[in-house]
């Protein structure tokens with residue numbers, strides 16, 4: 001029995017630009033995690049087939065029971081005809097990657113758990129033990145509203161890890177080459193399940209944690225052949241080559257918010273459709289060249305300022321702790337104007353937001369709609385708050401603030417009508433990407449009362 005977990009994400013800087021390998025982005029991994037607990041047994045009754053049971057009991061006892069066999073290219077068959085593409089493409093890719101390894105066991109059960117912040121808490125019951133606490137819903141997974149933290153990317157990443165651990169007994173996710181294996185397999189499965197090749201920052205954060213990210217070239221995935229039972233070798237040979245030997249040309253450099261700063265996320269309970277926003281922005285971009293390129297260049301130079309400022313603040317904390325402590329105190333007490341680093345941080349974010357408001361106006365894609373502008377501006381007036389953005393694709397999704405560690409946002413905004421539509425989420429910046437957990441910590445979950 002082994003267990004793994006992977007974090008959710010917030011794209012703090014780099015929305016839209018991250019789709020182009022030309023630009024780098026700033027991704028914060030979140031304390032909300034997806035978990036997978038895997039067990040396996042040898043079932044002598046099964047010939048040349050593997051049973052894979054995936055249980056997601058938190059969602060109305062959802063489960064998917066698959067049979068996968070080499071002769072069908074490991075295309076999994078769900079015994080009741082139920083479908084979950086994220087699970088299916090994970091099985092296909094992991095099994096095809098390890099096609100020549102005879103696992104000791106052929107009956108595998110993986111239990112999925114997701115931390116509460118990924119989904120709406122309505123009509124839920126808490127089940128907990130000394131180590132973990134999860135919310136149980138009375139609806140199926142697809143019917144429970146999401147908060148947009150990247151549940152499918154986290155799911156595919158932990159599932160890829162859990163299933164790989166059956167074929168690769170010495171899987172050690174603290175090793176760089178194993179992280180790379182999981183990342184590449186999960187990235188492929190996630191794109192195939194979504195039916196599109198996005199930037200992949202969510203899978204990269206699920207694997208590597210908070211990162212400065214430059215995407216892979218999309219053709220690395222789109223060039224993979226279709227799985228065909230006529231030529232089974234074709235897919236797994238190509239997959240192995242892409243996963244192990246191709247140069248993905250992506251970068252995922254570990255980063256973090258500087259010490260004494262924290263991320264605050266607020267859910268605004270409406271949500272936006274990323275795919276539609278991306279389509280509108282792409283059309284606007286292509287129809288407005290070269291001025292749209294200048295807008296992107298301006299956003300990029302401010303994204304880079306934020307990344308650089310985080311690095312500079314890390315250094316300052318070590319080299320000039322007295323000044324650094326004064327700066328943190330200045331941030332807590334609302335004396336931002338006395339510290340050039342804080343001012344530069346604020347200015348960079350306001351330039352980015354200004355550009356996104358311009359794109360909103362010209363493209364019709366609600367990236368920073370007026371109600372969110374008002375909300376963010378109000379947040380920025382709160383003591384301890386340095387700045388705020390709508391992460392990722394923007395729109396009516398969550399807001400993300402950068403604030404001093406001691407900011408008590410719930411207390412500061414309590415009973416203020418301008419914040420009545422925001423629910424402050426129980427989230428922090430994560431301290432790691434993919435990690436191995438103690439499988440005993442998921443046993444004997446009990447209802448609170």
Ligand SMILES: Nc1ncnc2c1ncn2[C@@H]1O[C@H](COP(=O)(O)OP(=O)(O)O)[C@@H](O)[C@H]1O
Nearest residue numbers: 056112114141142146148149150151152153155
């Ligand atoms: N805990 C879970 N158990 C099973 N499937 C899950 C779970 N969390 C997410 N999924 C799968 O991911 C889908 C949601 O993915 P997506 O729409 O990409 O949302 P997100 O933006 O949160 O990644 C769900 O419909 C389901 O298929």
Ligand SMILES: C[C@@](O)(CCOP(=O)(O)OP(=O)(O)O)CC(=O)O
Nearest residue numbers: 015016018150198199274392393394
């Ligand atoms: C526009 C984007 O650059 C960022 C979208 O970020 P979100 O965090 O909004 O993403 P979803 O979880 O997919 O809704 C598209 C991309 O990078 O794929």
